[in-house]
Amino acid sequence: MENQFVWKDEFNIGVDIIDKEHKKLFKIINKLFEFKEEDSTRQWACREGIKFFKQHAADHFADEEAYMDSINYEGIEQHKHLHKGFRENTLPALELELEQSDYSPDSVEHFLGVCAGWLIGHTLSEDVNIVSNSVKEPATLLLSEDLTAMKKVIIQLLFDMFQLESHLISDTYNGEKFGNGVYYRLIYGTNEDKKKQEVFLVFEEKLLINTVGKIMGIKTNKLDNMLVHAARYTARQFVKRVMEQFPDAEKYELKTENLLSYEQFQKVFVKDAPHISLLFNTGSGYFAYCVIAPHMLENSIGTPIEAENAMDEVKEYLERRKVLNAKPKVLVVDDSLTVRQHMSNLLEEDYDVTLAESSIVAIRNISLNKPDLVLLDYEMPVCDGKQMLEMIRSDETLADVPVIFLTGRNDPESVKKVKSLKPAGYLLKNLKPEDIKQNIDAFFEKRKEEK
Numbered sequence: 336m337e338n339q340f341v342w343k344d345e346f347n348i349g350v351d352i353i354d355k356e357h358k359k360l361f362k363i364i365n366k367l368f369e370f371k372e373e374d375s376t377r378q379w380a381c382r383e384g385i386k387f388f389k390q391h392a393a394d395h396f397a398d399e400e401a402y403m404d405s406i407n408y409e410g411i412e413q414h415k416h417l418h419k420g421f422r423e424n425t426l427p428a429l430e431l432e433l434e435q436s437d438y439s440p441d442s443v444e445h446f447l448g449v450c451a452g453w454l455i456g457h458t459l460s461e462d463v464n465i466v467s468n469s470v471k472e473p474a475t476l477l478l479s480e481d482l483t484a485m486k487k488v489i490i491q492l493l494f495d496m497f498q499l500e501s502h503l504i505s506d507t508y509n510g511e512k513f514g515n516g517v518y519y520r521l522i523y524g525t526n527e528d529k530k531k532q533e534v535f536l537v538f539e540e541k542l543l544i545n546t547v548g549k550i551m552g553i554k555t556n557k558l559d560n561m562l563v564h565a566a567r568y569t570a571r572q573f574v575k576r577v578m579e580q581f582p583d584a585e586k587y588e589l590k591t592e593n594l595l596s597y598e599q600f601q602k603v604f605v606k607d608a609p610h611i612s613l614l615f616n617t618g619s620g621y622f623a624y625c626v627i628a629p630h631m632l633e634n635s636i637g638t639p640i641e642a643e644n645a646m647d648e649v650k651e652y653l654e655r656r657k658v659l660n661a662k663p664k665v666l667v668v669d670d671s672l673t674v675r676q677h678m679s680n681l682l683e684e685d686y687d688v689t690l691a692e693s694s695i696v697a698i699r700n701i702s703l704n705k706p707d708l709v710l711l712d713y714e715m716p717v718c719d720g721k722q723m724l725e726m727i728r729s730d731e732t733l734a735d736v737p738v739i740f741l742t743g744r745n746d747p748e749s750v751k752k753v754k755s756l757k758p759a760g761y762l763l764k765n766l767k768p769e770d771i772k773q774n775i776d777a778f779f780e781k782r783k784e785e786k
Contacts, residue, residue, distance in 0.1 A: 448564025456572030532628030542620025
């Protein structure tokens with residue numbers, strides 16, 4: 336069996352009736368994992384298993400609510416609302432999808448991923464509050480001035496949910512790519528005054544594998560459909576816990592969600608920089624948390640994920656990432672927007688292209704998402720190409736990154752200045768576009784042959 340939902344000690348919240356029921360729900364999901372692999376009995380077994388899961392979840396919700404009522408838990412109404420949404424909206428929509436698809440492997444994976452993600456997120460975020468019988472009062476945070484509480488909340492949640500010792504790298508994250516990223520967008524709104532806010536979660540792929548994937552017992556080192564669905568529902572509850580720190584958080588409801596490409600995610604930073612933009616190193620991968628509020632960007636970025644298209648959208652998203660991740664990564668560093676855009680248009684069909692307008696931005700890009708080649712402007716202001724290459728070569732983790740200079744001159748004196756730094760070559764900016772492309776293609780062909 337490929338998957339095995341792993342029960343961990345941190346899932347125990349110390350209330351016997353709740354812990355026992357959580358363990359039973361885990362066992363039911365594991366049984367469904369087994370049935371998924373058996374073609375001959377999949378439909379019957381899954382139908383019966385899902386029916387049992389639905390009934391058991393409903394019974395568990397009732398027991399949990401009765402316990403909260405017995406201790407006068409302050410957050411009982413909010414907790415009931417979450418139970419009701421899962422019981423009356425999420426589960427029926429998934430069951431309808433299963434029936435309409437005749438219990439196809441994809442629909443079963445979708446069902447299991449959502450249930451697993453919801454259970455992980457709910458157990459590790461909402462249910463732990465019951466033990467202390469405390470609901471945190473919303474902090475009076477102003478997005479533009481007080482980030483301290485936000486940082487602490489996120490770091491604490493990452494530890495509470497996944498035992499990750501995280502630290503903040505930057506509170507001015509500019510949307511740089513790191514590793515193979517997953518870009519998840521959540522849009523929240525109120526029914527009263529139409530206020531909206533937009534939250535972006537950026538995960539390095541290995542972070543999802545090392546957290547949600549590990550709990551689900553996933554053996555591979557890459558994303559699959561079930562893991563993405565589970566990550567979506569875990570992330571929803573993570574965001575909800577963070578939002579609880581803000582005034583009037585209970586008024587906001589999730590309106591839509593998207594899985595974005597890096598290019599779509601970057602449009603946010605070009606059009607309207609987030610009010611909060613935090614980058615963390617969790618020890619298991621990078622994680623960014625970005626918020627735009629109170630106004631919203633247009634909802635044209637990415638495809639909204641609804642009950643009807645969730646399976647197809649996740650599958651297509653993973654296929655697009657697979658194609659992109661197969662491309663060599665090229666970082667173009669030039670202070671000229673015209674040159675950057677020209678190089679992007681020239682290379683983007685065959686390469687995963689990232690752009691940087693200065694040496695400072697470029698160094699951070701290289702550190703977060705080590706490229707296969709850097710195309711570096713020689714004559715940049717403030718910190719020129721030679722100085723930047725010296726910085727790259729001085730860091731042993733980056734010293735082997737190949738750098739080709741983009742330059743308007745190729746005189747012996749300029750070549751001599753950087754020869755000891757071992758650039759991979761020079762490209763004159765005034766070359767014909769096809770010649771520039773041919774040179775870069777030849778560089779990667781040679782690298783492939785050498786390997």
